[in-house]
Amino acid sequence: MLRGVAGAFRDDIAIDLGTANTLVHVAGRGIIIDEPSAVAVRSHRGTREMLAVGRKAKAMIGRTPENVELVRPLRDGVIADFVATEEMLRQFIKRTKTMLGFRRPRILICVPAQATPVERRAVYDTAVSLGARKVYLVAEPVAASLGAGLPVGEPGGAMVVDIGGGTSDIAVLSGGKIVSARTLRVAGNAMDEAIVRYIRRQHQLLVGEANAERIKVEVGTALAAANGRSAEVHIRGRDLRQGSAKSIVLRSSDVAEALAEPVEALAEFVQRALEDLPPDTLSDIARRGVHLTGGGALLDKLDTALTRRIGVRFRVQNNPMHCVVKGSAEIIASLRAHEHLLMTP
Structure with missing residues (x-):
């Protein structure tokens, strides 16, 4: 019986190491950590x-x-503060131990599709320093494709756009192989920064990025009020001219205007990726649509705005924030079948 219990709690850990949030999946237990990075x-x-x-x-x-x-120890999806990242991962991994404890876990970590060799090595070395038996790396959008249930092993192209906190990543897979993978360093954080700039420019009011994120979540939309969300939010900040506290009201249409630049950058990024695909693969994607994952996919009417701008249907996956870590867990559970999808450290 003890052997059966031990088998249920294999020492495999999948980690979605994100700029905004880190998620940890343990074999046999599911996602047990979903917390800010x-x-x-x-x-x-x-x-x-x-x-x-x-x-x-x-x-x-x-x-x-x-x-x-x-x-925030990560910037644009990769390590910016090595000491803080190591401590964060150490404490998160420590929490994953069962009553049996881990011997030396195998760890799979997601990184941006176009992370440099230096950036990949930094992530790899950090995991090794924590006592991992073996460390594997996978591109975030590749893991997201599996987590979203896309038919990556079948003939024909499937495309996913994973919009995280620091990066937006694209992966195109066909017949179980990666056709294309690329990264844009414009994502959720860039949207928050665009809101901060808009409020400063239009209202001479200084607000922090945490407040901007709240605005994005509560009333943010990728389309003007006629087609998207129609709501308003009261915010308070420091008047840059008077130096005193000041309150204003922002409507969804204001936030749509603030987000126009990052949304357009994302649309151009996807458009270029589509234009570089072989005609047959492009035809498959036009038929199947482009799948949106990651926290940024939750922006109201983003799928509609991209569909209108590009002319290909975009679909938001169910629970898009968990697609990367779910796909990572699938990969490490069947490494032999997915070994060709892994990245070199």
Whole structure:
């Protein structure tokens, strides 16, 4: 019986290491961690102390002394702060241990489709330093394709656009092989920054990116009010001219205007990818549509805006934020069948 239980909890871990959020899937248990990619760091006399990670780190900000800051250890989907990333992964992996404990887990980590060899090696070395028995890498949109249930092993092209926090990634697969994979460093964070710029320019009001993200979630849309969401939100920030607090009201149409630039950049990115495909593969995708995954796919009417702009139907997957980690779990569970999809460190 003990052997059966041990078999159910194989020491395989799949990690969607994202700019905004990190998700961890453990074989036999499913997704057990879905938290912000964040570390609370206290600096004192040139030294840095890692206090908390994930949700706990985010909750500390504003409730602790000024020398504690929230560090986002990843930028554009790759490691920007090695020490903070290692601590975040160490604590997340520590939480994955069952009552039997892991010996030395196999770990599969997702990276942007066009991560450089240096960036891939940084992710690989970090996982190795945590005691992994074996480390594998896979491109985020490739994992997203499997997690979305696309027929990647069948003849004919299938295309996914995975919109995360730091990057938007495209993968085109046909007959189980990668036809095309590319990365655009415009995604959810760029949308937040566009909202910050718009409010500064139109209202001379300074708001933080956390507030901008809330605006995007609550009233954001890729289309003007006539076709998209019609709602409004009250926000408060610092008046850049007077220096005092000030409140304004933003409508969905305002946010659609603010997001026009990143949405257009995303549309051009997809358009170029489609234009570079062989005619037969392009015909398959035109018939099947383009599948949207990642947190950015949840932007209201983004699928409709891209469909109108490009002329190919876009579809948002169910639970798009979990597609990458689900696909990663499928790959590590059947490595022999999916080995050709892996990236070199």
